[in-house]
Amino acid sequence: MDSSTIQLVQHSWQKVAAIGPQAAALFYSNLFDTDPTLKPLFKGDLQAQGKKLIDMIGVAVNKLTELDVLVPVLQNLGKRHAGYGVQDAHYDTVGAALLKTLGQGLGQDFTAEVKEAWVNVYGVMAEVMKTAAKH
Ligand code: HEM
Numbered sequence: 001m002d003s004s005t006i007q008l009v010q011h012s013w014q015k016v017a018a019i020g021p022q023a024a025a026l027f028y029s030n031l032f033d034t035d036p037t038l039k040p041l042f043k044g045d046l047q048a049q050g051k052k053l054i055d056m057i058g059v060a061v062n063k064l065t066e067l068d069v070l071v072p073v074l075q076n077l078g079k080r081h082a083g084y085g086v087q088d089a090h091y092d093t094v095g096a097a098l099l100k101t102l103g104q105g106l107g108q109d110f111t112a113e114v115k116e117a118w119v120n121v122y123g124v125m126a127e128v129m130k131t132a133a134k135h
Pocket of ligand 1: 038041042043044045049052053056057077080081084086087090091092094125126
């Protein structure tokens with residue numbers, strides 16, 4: 001993960017985090033449009049869950065330069081996700097819903113470069129979580 005990828009992701013996230021609750025609502029709407037069968041996995045209040053999701057992405061985005069801190073956090077998150085019934089394939093669906101949400105939130109600022117940076121960062125996060133879920 002190079003420094004320009006990190007910068008693009010950190011900078012673009014500021015704009016999305018500023019509309020956190022709306023971004024979270026958009027994200028779940030995108031996610032359940034793509035795969036309604038994921039709905040029953042979410043048992044709690046979606047608004048509260050959306051805040052946790054946005055906060056966690058914010059933590060991850062801010063810690064991209066401190067992977068020694070971030071990786072164990074993501075490993076624990078990945079293990080908890082196995083307990084929520086999350087399977088490997090779901091990470092692709094969630095990744096696509098997240099990218100769509102970023103596009104909606106960022107508008108013209110969602111350039112090809114920004115998109116590629118997010119594909120890269122989400123891919124690393126998902127990989128760490130999936131691997132940890134198996135151990
Ligand atoms: C980078 C990827 C992801 C991040 C940052 C993330 C973040 C979070 C966070 C912070 C929580 C709150 C609970 C906790 O901390 O353990 C959570 C819960 C949850 N996540 Fe994720 N998640 C990710 C991927 C996924 C995927 C791929 C799915 C599959 C559908 C998923 C489904 C869920 C479910 C079902 C819950 C529990 C909700 C409930 O109990 O109502 N997440 N997630």
